[in-house]
Amino acid sequence: MDLVMAIIVAGMIVLCFCSVLLKWNEVKYRKEGLPPGTMGWPIFGETTEFLKHGPNFMKNQRARYGSFFKSHILGCPTIVSMDAEINRYILMNEAKGLVPGYPQSMLDILGKCNIAAVHGSTHKYMRGALLSLISPTMIRDQLLPKIDEFMRAHLSNWNNKVINIQAKTKEMAFLSSLKQIAGIESGSISQPFMAEFFNLVLGTLSLPINLPGTNYSRGVKARKKIISILSQLLEERRASQETHLDMLGCLMEKEDNRYILSDEEIIDLIITIMYSGYETVSTTSMMAVKYLHDHPNVLEELRLCLLQKEHLTIRERKKLDDPINCNDLKSMRFTRAVIFETSRLATIVNGVLRKTTQDMELNGSLVPKGWRIYVYTREINYDQFLYPEPLTFNPWRWLDNSQESQSYFMIFGGGTRQCPGKELGIAEICTFLHYFVTRYRWEEVGGEKLMKFPRVEAPNGLHIRVSHLTR
Numbered sequence: 242m243d244l245v246m247a248i249i250v251a252g253m254i255v256l257c258f259c260s261v262l263l264k265w266n267e268v269k270y271r272k273e274g275l276p277p278g279t280m281g282w283p284i285f286g287e288t289t290e291f292l293k294h295g296p297n298f299m300k301n302q303r304a305r306y307g308s309f310f311k312s313h314i315l316g317c318p319t320i321v322s323m324d325a326e327i328n329r330y331i332l333m334n335e336a337k338g339l340v341p342g343y344p345q346s347m348l349d350i351l352g353k354c355n356i357a358a359v360h361g362s363t364h365k366y367m368r369g370a371l372l373s374l375i376s377p378t379m380i381r382d383q384l385l386p387k388i389d390e391f392m393r394a395h396l397s398n399w400n401n402k403v404i405n406i407q408a409k410t411k412e413m414a415f416l417s418s419l420k421q422i423a424g425i426e427s428g429s430i431s432q433p434f435m436a437e438f439f440n441l442v443l444g445t446l447s448l449p450i451n452l453p454g455t456n457y458s459r460g461v462k463a464r465k466k467i468i469s470i471l472s473q474l475l476e477e478r479r480a481s482q483e484t485h486l487d488m489l490g491c492l493m494e495k496e497d498n499r500y501i502l503s504d505e506e507i508i509d510l511i512i513t514i515m516y517s518g519y520e521t522v523s524t525t526s527m528m529a530v531k532y533l534h535d536h537p538n539v540l541e542e543l544r545l546c547l548l549q550k551e552h553l554t555i556r557e558r559k560k561l562d563d564p565i566n567c568n569d570l571k572s573m574r575f576t577r578a579v580i581f582e583t584s585r586l587a588t589i590v591n592g593v594l595r596k597t598t599q600d601m602e603l604n605g606s607l608v609p610k611g612w613r614i615y616v617y618t619r620e621i622n623y624d625q626f627l628y629p630e631p632l633t634f635n636p637w638r639w640l641d642n643s644q645e646s647q648s649y650f651m652i653f654g655g656g657t658r659q660c661p662g663k664e665l666g667i668a669e670i671c672t673f674l675h676y677f678v679t680r681y682r683w684e685e686v687g688g689e690k691l692m693k694f695p696r697v698e699a700p701n702g703l704h705i706r707v708s709h710l711t712r
């Protein structure tokens with residue numbers, strides 16, 4: 242009996258202690274004018290609930306507090322905005338003090354000249370330099386031929402094999418960008434580079450504590466090695482004085498009418514390009530393969546596309562080794578629709594992060610200086626008024642081109658930082674799908690887990706058995 246009493250008393254003490262801690266944390270962040278919401282535990286806030294329940298946590302909080310509420314997630318007091326109008330306002334008004342708010346680990350590892358770390362005029366010229374590398378003309382004349390050549394080689398020899406399509410699309414996104422950036426082919430230097438790059442990516446999503454053996458410390462080391470590889474490349478190119486038709490060649494060119502980037506800026510811009518296009522392109526490609534497998538009618542339409550004349554028709558017009566060109570890309574309207582529908586239904590990007598550089602009023606509430614704002618766009622993707630039967634994979638809904646220019650379309654972000662790599666990313670995924678669906682049929686080995694939150698990934702890989710497409 243005494244033991245039972247002791248357990249009950251201990252339980253009550255723990256309960257009291259917990260509610261005092263919760264209350265203390267609420268009081269700590271109590272300030273006139275803040276939006277409604279809860280702040281959870283000291284230090285940890287509501288991170289555990291957020292990571293465990295993900296989208297449902299957000300929906301529950303919205304049901305209680307509306308589309309604009311406060312919380313404490315991932316180490317920071319945060320305002321979550323799920324309101325399409327306010328989200329647009331936030332993304333359009335960086336100049337009013339709503340700057341990117343990505344985690345410290347990301348800023349440390351991607352570098353201080355990384356595009357997410359710079360604002361104002363520096364952002365303008367860094368973005369300008371980037372846009373000149375991936376303009377429609379550059380895609381047509383320089384990048385698409387490289388992408389095409391890469392995809393042919395990457396997708397050869399898959400016949401009669403079990404392939405982990407997650408690993409293959411990750412390699413694809415990295416190696417394809419390496420070829421575009423510096424003309425580096427898959428082979429000796431790309432392999433150690435890729436291993437370092439994967440460490441760098443893991444490091445950007447870790448706690449910024451530099452202890453040996455942590456992902457953060459591996460990421461910091463990977464950054465140093467990548468800087469050394471790229472610096473050596475810059476030196477070799479300067480010494481040889483050859484012209485190179487790739488992104489690095491363009492960045493090193495000294496044109497009178499252009500701001501000349503320092504070596505540090507060039508290196509951070511190259512890391513930005515590799516990083517920004519890596520997970521987005523690889524995951525969208527993997528999920529497109531998954532959805533096409535699960536929806537044979539969509540795959541059939543994609544291959545034959547009687548109205549749109551897509552992949553098989555494009556192939557029939559060409560000799561075996563003819564590359565695809567920009568006109569072919571333009572004609573892939575249904576493929577573009579498959580890519581958008583994949584990004585929408587899988588929600589590859591849940592939202593973007595901003596932080597305030599000063600106290601400000603938003604949606605009639607106070608947002609204190611230094612707070613994070615999570616522009617959470619995930620729920621728009623499942624809005625039944627915007628996307629009827631939102632849980633159905635239906636690429637046809639995107640054939641009406643106006644869908645892409647709607648203000649609520651946030652798959653590629655919005656405002657001053659809208660994705661500059663959108664068309665390049667789409668070109669890569671279209672080319673990958675072109676060679677994949679015209680060469681192969683495939684079936685899933687089966688039963689593999691797919692996580693949708695906080696990131697879309699297959700923890701044990703996604704294995705498919707591939708065989709030649711016979712017609």
Ligand code: HEM
Nearest residue numbers: 356514517518521522590593652653654658660661662666
């Ligand atoms: C399916 C593919 C892609 C998706 C879904 C995607 C999505 C996004 C989103 C949502 C943003 C906004 C981030 C923010 O506002 O904080 C963004 C920004 C950015 N993306 Fe992409 N992206 C893709 C492909 C690419 C590629 C291939 C590149 C390579 C050049 C790229 C480069 C960038 C850069 C540099 C930014 C930052 C722009 C700035 O801060 O001014 N993206 N992307």
